[in-house]
Amino acid sequence: MEMNRRDAHETQAIQIEQVYDLLDALAPPPAELLSLLRHPSRLEPFEPPATGPNEAPKRWGLARALCDWTRADTSKAATRPDAAASEFDWVDFWVHGVATGLAAAAGVSASRAGELFLCGLLHDLGKAALARVMPKGYARVTRHGISAASISDSRKVFLHGIDNANHERRLLGVDHPQAGRRLAERWALSRVVTECIWLHHTPGEALPAACSPDGSVQIVQWADSAAVAMGYKVDDRLVDQGVEQFARYGDSTLTSEQLASWLEAVRDEAAALRQWLAGSDEEPARVDFRPAEATPSNAADDVREALEANRRMAARQAACLKAIHDFAGSIRRGCLLREVCGEAAKALGAWYGLNASVVYARREDRPWLEFAATGMQIERGVMDLSLMGGGLSTWPDEAAKSMDETDWQELHAGRMGMLVSRFRLHLGEGPLWHLPLCHGDEPIGGVLTCRADKPVNAASRDDRGTNGSTSRPLLALISMALVQARSESAIAAMRDDMAEVNRRLVAMREQVIRARAVDSLASLAAGAAHELNNPLAVISGRAQLLRGRAATPEDREALDQIVRQAHAASELVSSLLEFAEPPVARFLPIDLRAWLSKTVSTLLEARSIPAGTCSVSIASDTPAVFGDPDLLTRALGELIDNAWAAMEGESPRVTIKAFGDCAEECGVVQVADNGRGMTPDVQARAMDPFFSHGPAGRKRGLGLARVQRWIQSGDGSVRIRSVPGAGTIVELRLPSKRPASRG
Incomplete structure (x- = not known):
C-alpha cells in the first residue's frame, strides 16, 4: 500500500x-x-x-x-x-x-x-x-x-x-x-x-x-x-x-x-x-488603449520610424546584455558584499557614464552598510549604523522606500545625511543623485553620484527610468547579486559565530569535567584524610611510649623513625585536607605594588634563596586588586618553590612581575623561570591534583592544584605558558573591581 x-x-x-x-x-x-x-x-x-x-x-x-x-x-x-x-x-x-x-x-x-x-x-x-x-x-x-x-x-x-x-x-x-x-x-x-x-x-x-x-x-x-x-x-x-x-x-x-x-x-x-x-458578423471597431500618438500621413514614414525604433531598441538591449554579461563574469561565488558593491559600481559607472559613484548595501544580520566607492581610486568598507546616531531607523527613509527602482532622484538637503556626509568629499561638489536598488519590494541598497544633470544610459538618451526602461534587467541582476552576497555574508558570519560557540562549549565542557574530577578527588581526599588521622595518631603515640622503654640504641632509633614517618604522613593528610577543604577566602583590597616587594623578600629569605637569582618588576599601571592576602602569599610561595625546583642544576633565574590588564580588568602577578619547561601534555595536566612533573617520590602533586583552588576562591584565575627547554610562566590574575556578588 x-x-x-x-x-x-x-x-x-x-x-x-x-x-x-x-x-x-x-x-x-x-x-x-x-x-x-x-x-x-x-x-x-x-x-x-x-x-x-x-x-x-x-x-x-x-x-x-x-x-x-x-x-x-x-x-x-x-x-x-x-x-x-x-x-x-x-x-x-x-x-x-x-x-x-x-x-x-x-x-x-x-x-x-x-x-x-x-x-x-x-x-x-x-x-x-x-x-x-x-x-x-x-x-x-x-x-x-x-x-x-x-x-x-x-x-x-x-x-x-x-x-x-x-x-x-x-x-x-x-x-x-x-x-x-x-x-x-x-x-x-x-x-x-x-x-x-x-x-x-x-x-x-x-x-x-x-x-x-x-x-x-x-x-x-x-x-x-x-x-x-x-x-x-x-x-x-x-x-x-x-x-x-x-x-x-x-x-x-x-x-x-x-x-x-x-x-x-x-x-x-x-x-x-x-x-x-x-459584436455581429462585422468586425467591431477596435479601441486603442495605447498613449495617443501623432499619426503620420505617409505610410512609408510609419515603416521607417518603426524600423528605426526597433533598431534603437535592439541596440539598447544589446548594450544591456553586454553590461549584464560583463557584470556576471566579474562576480564569483563567495564574494564579500563590499566586493559585489565594487563590481556593481564599475558596471553602473560604465552604463550611466559616471565619473565617481558609491554603491552601498545593507547587511541583513548586522546594523552595517557595506559600500564601494569608485572614482580616482576604489575604496571598499563598512559603516556601522548603530554608531552613527539612530541606527537602522535612519535608513532607508520613507522617501527612499517609495522611489521607482529604476529612477534616479535628486537628493535635497537633509536626505540621507549620514551617507552624503560620508561620501561628499569623494563624489565632489554639485547636485547629488540617488538610485535605489530593490529586490521585489525590499530596498537593499542604492547608488550615489554627483553630476549636473540626471544620469542617463549612454546607449539610450531617452531612457528616463520608466517602467519599460532597458536598465531594469541590469539593475535587477545587480540587486540579485547583492542579495546573494548579503545572504552568503550572513551565513558566513553565522558559521563563524557557531564555531566560536562550539569552541567555548568545548572549553566549558572541559572545565566542567575538570571541576567535577577535582571535586570528586577532593571528596575522596577529605574522606581519606579523616580516616587516616586517628590511626596515625595512635601509631605516633605508641611509638613514643615504646621509645621510653627501649633498652638499646638501635630500638630507640627504629622507634624514632616510626615517629618521623608518622609525622610525615600526618603532614600529607593535612595537605589533603587543605586541598579538599580550603580555608574560606576573604575578599580584601590589596595594593599589589606595596605587597609584592615585601612578600617576595620574606618568601626568598624563608627559603634561603639567594636574592640575586630573583628579580622583581612592578609596572606603573599595576592596579589594586581584591583577594585574600594570606592565600595569595601562600600561592606565590608555591610558585617560587616550583620555579626553583624546576631549575636545579642550571643557572637559576626567577622573574616576578606585576602589571595590569585593562581588557580583563584585573591585576596580574607573573612568575617566570628558565627551567626545563613542560611539554603540552604535561602542561595540560599541570593543575590536576596528585600529578607531578618532578622526580618520583619527591612531589605530592598538590602544589598548583591548591594554588588554583585558592585563587579561584577569590574570583581569580591561573594561567600557564611553557616551552620545553625554555622555561615556564605562571600568571595569577586577580580582579581589580569588586564583583556585585561580593557586595
Whole structure:
C-alpha cells in the first residue's frame, strides 16, 4: 500500500510538472498589452462605469485585447465536431473580470483604483490559462462542476459561481489559483495582483502572514461575489458586506446607496461590453488603449520610424546584455558584499557614464552598510549604523522606500545625511543623485553620484527610468547579486559565530569535567584524610611510649623513625585536607605594588634563596586588586618553590612581575623561570591534583592544584605558558573591581 501511495504521489508530481511546462510555453500577450498589465498607473485617470467604448476607451480596449489574445489559438477549434463540448465563452469570461474589477475599485482612492481593477480583471487568469493549454481537459473539469452543481442547461465550459478548484486538482493536477500565480510571476505582474490571483479563494483567516496588509485580496473576494450576483439581483446583505470591506480596507467612505448605485452602473457596463465584444458578423471597431500618438500621413514614414525604433531598441538591449554579461563574469561565488558593491559600481559607472559613484548595501544580520566607492581610486568598507546616531531607523527613509527602482532622484538637503556626509568629499561638489536598488519590494541598497544633470544610459538618451526602461534587467541582476552576497555574508558570519560557540562549549565542557574530577578527588581526599588521622595518631603515640622503654640504641632509633614517618604522613593528610577543604577566602583590597616587594623578600629569605637569582618588576599601571592576602602569599610561595625546583642544576633565574590588564580588568602577578619547561601534555595536566612533573617520590602533586583552588576562591584565575627547554610562566590574575556578588 505504501508503494502504491508513493507511485501515485510521483505520478501526480509528474502531471503537475507537465502542466507547468505547458503554462510556461504559453505565449504571453503582446508587449504593449503586457506592459499595461504590469503597470496599472497607465490606466489613470480611472474611468467610471460606462456604456460604450468612447466613454472608457482604455478599459474597453483592454478587455477587447485580452479577449482577442485568449481566442487567438482557439479559432480553428471551433470548426471541430466537438466544438460545442469544448467551447470556452471568452466574452463572458472577460466581461465577468471587468465587472469584478469595477466592483473592487468602487471604494478606493484614485491611486489604488487602477491596481484593484487589474486585480479583479485578472483574478481568474488561471482558468483562462488552463483552458488555453488544455481545452479538452478543462471542458471535462467544468462538466464535472456543472454536474456537481446540478446545472444541465449550459453548453459553456465557463460558468461563474461554480468553484472548479477541486475538480481542477483532481483531473489536471493543478488548480486555477496555482496556474494563475505561475503565469503572474512569469509575466512579472505586481505583487498585489499576483496575490489576488493566487489567494482569491482563500478564507481571510487562512491568508499567509506575508500577504499584503492593504486588504486587496479581501476586496477582490467580495467583488467576485458581487459580479456573480449581478446576473441575478444584488441583495442588501451583499451591499452591506461591501460597505464594511471598503470601510476597513478602502480609502474612502461609501454609503449603501452609493455602492448599490455603483453596482447598478457596473451591471449596465457589463451588459453593454458583452454586446460590444460579441459584436455581429462585422468586425467591431477596435479601441486603442495605447498613449495617443501623432499619426503620420505617409505610410512609408510609419515603416521607417518603426524600423528605426526597433533598431534603437535592439541596440539598447544589446548594450544591456553586454553590461549584464560583463557584470556576471566579474562576480564569483563567495564574494564579500563590499566586493559585489565594487563590481556593481564599475558596471553602473560604465552604463550611466559616471565619473565617481558609491554603491552601498545593507547587511541583513548586522546594523552595517557595506559600500564601494569608485572614482580616482576604489575604496571598499563598512559603516556601522548603530554608531552613527539612530541606527537602522535612519535608513532607508520613507522617501527612499517609495522611489521607482529604476529612477534616479535628486537628493535635497537633509536626505540621507549620514551617507552624503560620508561620501561628499569623494563624489565632489554639485547636485547629488540617488538610485535605489530593490529586490521585489525590499530596498537593499542604492547608488550615489554627483553630476549636473540626471544620469542617463549612454546607449539610450531617452531612457528616463520608466517602467519599460532597458536598465531594469541590469539593475535587477545587480540587486540579485547583492542579495546573494548579503545572504552568503550572513551565513558566513553565522558559521563563524557557531564555531566560536562550539569552541567555548568545548572549553566549558572541559572545565566542567575538570571541576567535577577535582571535586570528586577532593571528596575522596577529605574522606581519606579523616580516616587516616586517628590511626596515625595512635601509631605516633605508641611509638613514643615504646621509645621510653627501649633498652638499646638501635630500638630507640627504629622507634624514632616510626615517629618521623608518622609525622610525615600526618603532614600529607593535612595537605589533603587543605586541598579538599580550603580555608574560606576573604575578599580584601590589596595594593599589589606595596605587597609584592615585601612578600617576595620574606618568601626568598624563608627559603634561603639567594636574592640575586630573583628579580622583581612592578609596572606603573599595576592596579589594586581584591583577594585574600594570606592565600595569595601562600600561592606565590608555591610558585617560587616550583620555579626553583624546576631549575636545579642550571643557572637559576626567577622573574616576578606585576602589571595590569585593562581588557580583563584585573591585576596580574607573573612568575617566570628558565627551567626545563613542560611539554603540552604535561602542561595540560599541570593543575590536576596528585600529578607531578618532578622526580618520583619527591612531589605530592598538590602544589598548583591548591594554588588554583585558592585563587579561584577569590574570583581569580591561573594561567600557564611553557616551552620545553625554555622555561615556564605562571600568571595569577586577580580582579581589580569588586564583583556585585561580593557586595
